[in-house]
Amino acid sequence: MVEQQSNLPTAYDPKEAEGKWYDYWLKGGFFRAGDQPDKKPFTIVIPPPNVTGNLHIGHALNMTLQDILIRSKRMQGYDALWLPGMDHAGIATQARVEARLREEGVSRHELGREKFLEKVWDWKEHYAGIIRDQWRKMGLSLDYSRERFTMDEGLSRAVREVFVRLYKKGLIYRGKYIINWDPATRTALSDIEVIHKEVQGHLYHMNYPLKDGSGHIRVATTRPETMLGDTGVAVHPDDERYRDLVGKTVILPVINREIPIVADPHVDPEFGSGAVKITPAHDPNDFEIGLRHDLPQILVMDETGTMNEQAGPYQGLDRFECRKRIVEDLREAGVLTEIEEHVHSVGHSERSGAVVEPYLSTQWFVRMKPLAEQAIRDTRSGEGVRFVPERFEKIYLHWIENIRDWCISRQLWWGHRIPAWYCGDCGETIVEMEDPTRCPKCGSEKLEQDEDVLDTWFSSGLWPFSTLGWPADTEDLKRYYPTDVLVTGYDIIYFWVARMIFTALEFTGEKPFKDVLITGLVRDAEGRKMSKSLGNGVDPMDVIEKYGADAMRFMLSTGYTPGNDQRFRWERVEAARNFANKIWNASRFALMHLQNVKAEDLSLKGPLSTADRWILHRLNETVERVSESLERYDLGDAGQTLYRFIWDELCDWYIEFAKLPLYGDDESAKRSTRSVLSHVLDHSLRLLHPFMPFITEEIWQHLPVEGDSITVADWPRKRPGFEAPEAVREMEILIETIRSVRNIRAEMDLSPKKQVDLLIRAEGETLSVFRNNEAAIRRLCGVGRLQADRAVSRPQRAMTAVVTGAEIFLPLEGLIDIDQTLARLEGEKKKLDKEVERVEKKLANEGFVNKAPAHVVEEEREKGREYREKREKVLQRLKELKGE
Incomplete structure (x- = not known):
């Protein structure tokens, strides 16, 4: 532990504290796992960020949640391992490096494979350094001694082991199939790397003439350029319209190729004309039909989406330019009969945004159905990975039950060859x-x-066990695998989560993690997805620079509910910063009264006041709720519970009550209050530490406590001796009374220094509460004369309030200028009348309600509610002043 100081500076400086304490934690080795083998292990492996650039606010949310879990488990006595690492991100990283090379006027082909890869490794080292610095600034308690990279020697060995074993088992094969092709990056894509978007296009209807001159057959397509690769026309075997045409030949317009008419049950006779053109090299369904009927496979484009020599007169044209030209030629030839407006789903590359081309290519594939079988059985039996929230299990199960073979080869240089x-x-x-x-x-x-190289997800699919040393039977693998929880976004359940489960079951015989905690997206204040095109992205480093890491972490975590998106609002970060300042100021007050006090000087065994027993009881309840919330991964609820306890109860109420004995003459009461204040502050900081690690360490190091760091301090536990429900009841009455008197004073615009008379009508135990706590009521309400009795009468002119088991009266005679106050309240009423009328007119306007954004309409409704509530209070006070 650093040398204890009695006083905190006037203001908290995040920049000074954050760098200092992170260095201290690293030097102390507090994040390293494995030093105490007698402890139960708890493991999280980080979803490895891509070395394509800086971390974004979504990363900040995901990593903050993981850090909260790992820090709390470390404090709870677990051998907690949070294993860091990064992903080589094949397509994305190569694309970024190639873009930089183009700016320099160089291509990767000019450099050659070896020199190009040197450039990519340089890129990787540069951004890996940036990412580590960002981890540091976010305060992540990672075990850097175990950091891994998807292309380091150990993980590369694991990738090869998996590939070879699956190949020898017949689960990896090479074949010529229709795949998703990205003409921009010139590589194959798996199905889940394709984003389908609704696009306004056209459906082109054409007549293909029969060779024998007896007529024609009508077909339709959304991609006329692919007709150059047509090798057949298909109809349904039971379609009587075309029964006599099956086996005949048609002439492909423009190219004049003779192609057969075949019958195939895949054709939908209800769609269009019931006849479809077959392009086996450019459509996955046509590919299957072509195989069944032994139709040629003619590829009419090259890797860039440019028409090749098989396209005849259109050779050298871009695919979309070819579309325009061929439509003109078909119209001129008289075979284009109709162009119909048509909205249809078009695949786009997740990485480049280019329109994906179904493309006949020789690629490597994984047979997925055999790998999915065990995962399906486990999920159905309840033995599988648990998803939080549970609804994502259905999404996962539906996908793995309908899984298709996975194209794993990529036409890149960066990756596992x-x-x-x-x-x-x-x-x-x-x-x-x-x-x-x-x-x-x-x-x-x-x-x-x-x-070719392997799809990035092939290596990251091994992440939970390859990072721990597999295929070697390492000590880390034996101790920390399976891992406990994976924290990840719902957008990569298919990309990553499912594949990790498949490969783990196949190669380790165990599921890779017990739980999957699903996060949503961090959207902008209007609910839009953050993107470069909208310019609405938020850099977490900018947030930290302005408000500090703790404020960003607390804002993100308290806005989190499992599986749901949240909106980023700067005012919420400011509120989190204000919370940090509140804790700081409360701690400064506490430390003023703990000067020269050591841990052994503190004791909770002496006589305790009502407020002391109340705050210890509430601490107990907070410990229990926060611990339970963390256990069920409701981190937002845990943070909000802490916020309410620390701000409302510890800072706003207990410290106010504590000032009476601390500034009084009773030394015994002072000692008890100091002990309670120190204990509650210490344990509040421990509970808060996983959320706000820097400020909690800074304050904790000043407290009279034992230990080297709050990062390894014991997690608070519920203590039966702190149960005091009677003190809770008493404090609720006192707080309600004090709050009511303060509200009345504020409404009457009374100076805090002006003393008031207070009459309280109560009886029995409630009356005893007021009499036993007279000093606190006088001081905290600014009361001169206080009378509490069962026979108290209400003065003619008095402000009143009803609290639990009592009525309180604040006489107004001689206290205020009643006429002046009546005039002021009448003025307030008129203003509120106008505001209520304005809002009601606005909300009655259908044009506003239907056209304005939903959040704007809701804001107006909320304003209306607030104005009406304020007006009711003003009307009540007017009645009381008039003696009605």
Whole structure:
């Protein structure tokens, strides 16, 4: 522990505190796991951020939630491991580096593979350093001694082990299939890397003439440029309209290729004309039909989306330019019969935004259905991974029950190169754990490794166990696997979560984590998704620079409910900063009265006041609720519970009551109050520490406590000896009374220094509460004469309030100028009448209600409610002043 100081500075300086304490934590090794093997392990592996750039506010939310969980578990006595790492992010990172090279007038092909990869590694090191610095600024308690990268030596070994074993098991195969192709980045994409958007397009209706001159058959397409690859026309076998045409030949317009008419049950006879053109190399359904009927596969585009030599006169045109040209030519030829407006779903690349092209290509695939079987059985039996909230389990289960094979090869240079070699003499494919030097089939040394790399998600799918040393049977793997909880967004349940579960069950025989805590998005104040195009993104480093890390963390965590989006509002960050200042000022007050006090000087065994027993009881309840909320991952509720307890009860009420004995002459009462104040502040800081680590450490180091750091201090526990329901009842009466008197004083605009008379009508135990706490009521209400009795009468002119079990009267004679006050209240009433009328007219206007944004309408409704409530209070006070 650092040397204790008795006083805190006047104001809290986040910049000074944050750097100081993070260095202290790292130097002390407080984040390192494994030092105490007798403790029960608790593990979180970080969802590895991509080394494509800086972290965004969504990262800040996700990582704050993980840090809250790991810090609380560490304090609860667990051997808590939070394992950090980063993802190489194949497509995204290569695209960023290539963009930078283009700015320099260089392409990766000019550099060559080796030199290009050197550039990417430089990029990785640069951004990895930035990310680590951002982790530091956010206060994340990561075990840096175990940091991993998806392309480090150990993880690369794990990737190869998985690929080889799945290949030998027949679950990885290479074949020529229709895949999703991104012409911008020139690589294959998996199905879940394609974002489908509704697009206003056209449906083009064409007549394909029969070769025998007996007529034509009508087809339709949204992509006329692909007709250049047509190798057939299909109709349903039971469609009587075309039964006589099956087996005949049509002439493909413009190209004049002869193509057959085939019958296939996949065709929907109710859609369009009931006849469809078949383009096996450019449509996944057509590909399957083509296989069934042995139709040729003609690819009419190259990797960039440019028409190739198979496109005849359209060779060299961009695919969209070709569309325009071919439509003109079809119209001129008289075969284009109609162009219909048509809204349809079009796939776009998640990474580049380009329109995805269904494309016939030789790729590597994983057979997913066999891998999904165990995960499906586990989920149905209740033995699978638990999703929080539960509703996401249904989404996950639906997807894995309908899963398709996964295209895992990518036409990139950055990534894990596919460990497959091809023999130049006999064509043998070799997949082994070690690089081959000769062909096992023919002995040739003419071996070439596959040029492609694996999909990024292939390596990150192994993350929970590869980071702990798998395939080696390491001590970390034995101790910390399976992990306890994964915190991630709902947008990557398919990309990542499902694949981690599949591979973990296949290669470790265990689920990779017990729970998955789902987060939503952080949206802007209007509820829009943050994006570069809207310019509404928020850099977490800007938030920290302005308000400090604790304020950002507390704002994000208290706005969180599992699975739901939240809105970022700067005023909420300011409120969190104000909360930090409130804690700071309360702590400064406490430390003024704890000068030269040591931990051994404090004791809770002496006589305690009503306020002392109340705050200890409420601390007990807060400990219990916060602990339970964290256990069920309701971190927002835990933070809000702490906010209410610390701000409302500790700072606003207990400290006010504590001032009486602390500034009084009773030394015994002083000692008791100091002990309670120190204890409650200490334990409040411990509960708050996972949310606001820096300010809590700064204050805690000044308190008379034992220990090196709050990061490893014991988590508070409920203490039966603190139960005091009778003190809670008494304090509720006192607080209600004090609040009522203060409200009356504020409404009457009375100076805090002006003393008032207070009459209280009560009896029995309630009357005893007022009599036993007369000094507190006098001081906290600014009361001169106080009378509490069962026989108290209401003065003719008095402000009144009803509290639990009592009535209170504040006589007005001689206290205020009644005529002047009546005039002021009448003025307030008129203003409120006008405001109520204005809001009601606005809300009665259908144009406003229907056209204005929902949040604007709701704000007006809320204003109306507030104005009406204020007016009711004014009317009540007018009655009381008039003696009515």
